[in-house]
Amino acid sequence: MNNIPRPEYPRPNFVRKNWLNLNGTWDFEFDDENLGEKEKWFISHSFSKKIVVPFCYESEMSGINDKAPHDYIWYQKRFAVPESWKNETIKINFGAVDYIAKVWVNGDYIGSHIGGYTPFSFNITNSLKWDGKEEIVVKVEDLSYNPKQARGKQTWIGKPFACWYTKTTGIWQTVWLEPVNEAHIEKVKLTPDLDNGNLKVHTFMTHEAVGNKLKVTIKFEEIDIVETDFHCFDNEMNFVLNLLNKEFEWKIKLWSPEEPNLYDIYFELIDDEGKILDSVKSYFGVRKVSTKNGKFLLNNRPYYQKLILDQGYFPGSLLTPPSEEAIINDIKMTKILGYNGARKHQKVEDPLYLYWCDKLGLLVWGEMASFYEFTNEAANQYTREWQEIIDRDYNHPSIVVWTPFNESWGVPSVLVDKNQQSYTVSLVNMIRSTDSTRLVVSNDGWEHTDTDLCTIHDYRESGKEFLKIYEDKSEIINDAPANKFIFAEGYSYNNQPILITEYGGIAFSQTEGWGYGNKVTNEEAFLKRLDEITTAIKSIDYIVGYCYTQLTDVEQEMNGLLTYDRKFKIDPEKIKAINDRIV
Known part of the structure; x- marks a missing residue:
């Protein structure tokens, strides 16, 4: 499998010996008029393009690199099933396909899946011909301008803007076959x-x-x-x-x-x-996550979380990590910088990332890609996707927190709207009922309802100003320190641990780009601001952790500690010293 992109086993916490990787070159077609099903492309069609799976067509590594929106796309691949599998049940597994996938094998409709971030499988045994010329066809629907669809940091206006980036359409994680006994x-x-x-x-x-x-x-x-x-x-x-x-x-x-x-x-x-x-x-891994007297506890002991916000985007491959080495490198660089955890922002990360966090030791806050317009249908689908996320990732010890909402995205009126408040509470309780081993943040940043942690986003630049604003805990929890109230109407603070889960975001670049606050152009200015604000946060005894924005630059957003191609902007030992310093 050395010549196959992403050749490693794709489900590292549930491993079987026999499998067949279907990554690599597939036939491909845009279907902008949405005629493929009517014309039965799943039976016969002359595909005009080639694509390298598991990379989306918008990425360079796909071989297509077309950033234009195409809401309907098709894939086709011919493959042979090993003869030794003939008496087994054959499953086809998709790591993730954004957003709606329909699958045919040898012209037979196999099934469909909705949701761009979670895996799905089908039994294809009865559709196989065993002639060495099997054919799979996949149609994907991913509406470019639909804010009701969970999309996270993928743009919905046709081009990247502010801190939203190039979208990902179609297959973006590994596709593979595995043989199993009927009894398995x-x-x-x-x-x-x-x-x-x-x-x-x-x-x-x-x-x-x-x-x-x-x-x-x-x-x-x-x-x-x-x-x-x-x-x-x-x-x-x-x-x-x-x-x-x-x-x-x-x-x-x-x-x-x-x-x-x-x-x-x-x-x-x-x-x-x-x-x-x-x-x-x-x-x-044997570990316990809990809270007591305003503290976050790991294994029954207070633990100060020093997190980095990580978008999980890569140049050339976007949401898909280009290799296992790239995944390991991101985790190692996070630890080199002195952070003990990552807040995976608006992305359900590749299972291999979680595996290496488990292996190398890095806390993870799991977060789902937001939708941006509240409707009953959008909320119901979002809930279903969350159930699939927990089902996939429950066994990873590195995940310590679930974050269903960020900055009221998807629930824009949650401060006052009782329906949206009730929905956030219902989703929090669904997550708790499914997974009682982790903490749940109702709405990271502000306007919390029922939450296990009180998390605040604040990008002010001055450490002295931060100390002054956050001096009185009782004022903060009932106020709007970053122009957003910490709790929604009808909800209040109940001695939850308080963390600053977005801060900094210092734009450090010699070129044009987006970041928070005033851009700095040299290492000295960057370290001075980072040190002042981080030290201020650590000086406040009721704050028990922080999350710096962010690990890398992403496209037009220039506030990473590393460039988009993973080069340190600052000596990492100097950043580690700031994180390690006891105040």
């Missing part, structure tokens, strides 16, 4: 319980798995922790496994950014004759 494991939900030293496991299997045996093995490096098996009396099973082991000083290994300890867990589905029907490898 569909997913696992892993919930470490630090206080009781155990792991709660919830397995989801096909109905054909009932009656077989599920073997579970847990290892930490080379140390055996658990080896046990269960009779599959149902296709869903819940059980608890003891993790305490005398080999460790404190009987258990905890996960944190400083010590990102991970346990490996193996699942084998075995029939009565001892044949392995399915084998999956995953991993987990």
Whole structure:
């Protein structure tokens, strides 16, 4: 797979041995008149273009590099399924397709999916011909000017503006095939319980798995922790496994950014004759997130979060990381700068990014791409997409916070509108009911409703002014320090931890570009402003963390600590010193 773009295994926390990567060159077509379905392009069509999947047509790495809006596009690829898979169930998996995808295999309609940031799969077994000439066709609909559609930082006016960028249309994460037995494991939900030293496991299997045996093995490096098996009396099973082991000083290994300890867990589905029907490898980290007396706690201890806002855009490939190396590099640079976490802004990040945050040790605030016009239909779809996000990412220990809304985007009248307030509360509670292991921020920046953290965005430039404005906590929580009230009408502060989750945004560039406040043109001026405002934030005892805007420049936005092509603008050791300094 060395010549295939993005060749690495695309689902690193649920790994099977056998798979086939379908990335690479596909046939491609714009369908601006939306005639493809009527003319049955899924049966026969002479495609006039080529595209490199998984890169969107707007990107250079796709081979097309067309920034114009095209709301309807088509893909086609011919492929061969390995003959050794013939007695298996064959699934096709899409990492993410923005926004509505319809799929045909050999002319048969297979299914559709709505939502641009989450994975989906189809069983294509009955449509295969096994002649070495299988054909998949995908139609994508992504309305360029629709603000009701979750789009995050993708422009909806046809061109980039302010802090919104080139849009991404179509396939932008890996497409792959995998063979499974009819009796197989569909997913696992892993919930470490630090206080009781155990792991709660919830397995989801096909109905054909009932009656077989599920073997579970847990290892930490080379140390055996658990080896046990269960009779599959149902296709869903819940059980608890003891993790305490005398080999460790404190009987258990905890996960944190400083010590990102991970346990490996193996699942084998075995029939009565001892044949392995399915084998999956995953991993987990034992960590706990909570709050107490206005503090954020990691593993029951106060933990000061020093976050960087990360948009996850790349030159040449936009939302799609160009390589695994690029993902690792972004995480390592974040840590080199002295940050212990990233707020992934307006993007559900590639699973490989989360895997490497788990491995290397970086906190993550998970955030969904916003929609921008509130309607019942938009809200319902947004909720469905959030359910899929949590389903995909539940097992990643690096994720500590979910952020369903940012700066009232999608709920522009939430300050006073009871319907929009109720919707934010309902979404927060849905997330809590699905995932009680993480904190939820109702509306990052201001106009909070029911929230676990009180987060504030403030881009003022002066550290002295910041200290003066934020001197009195009681005034801040009932006021509008950045010209936006912290809480929506009818909601109030309840001793939640307070963090400044956007600040800085200092535009540092010799060229034209967008940033917050007055641009600086040299390192000395940049460091002076960054030091003053960061030190001011750290000097206020009731503020328990911050998030600097931002890691890299993105297109016209020039306020990154790195350029768009990932070069440090400032000596990273000097920025790390500011972050590390105890005030």
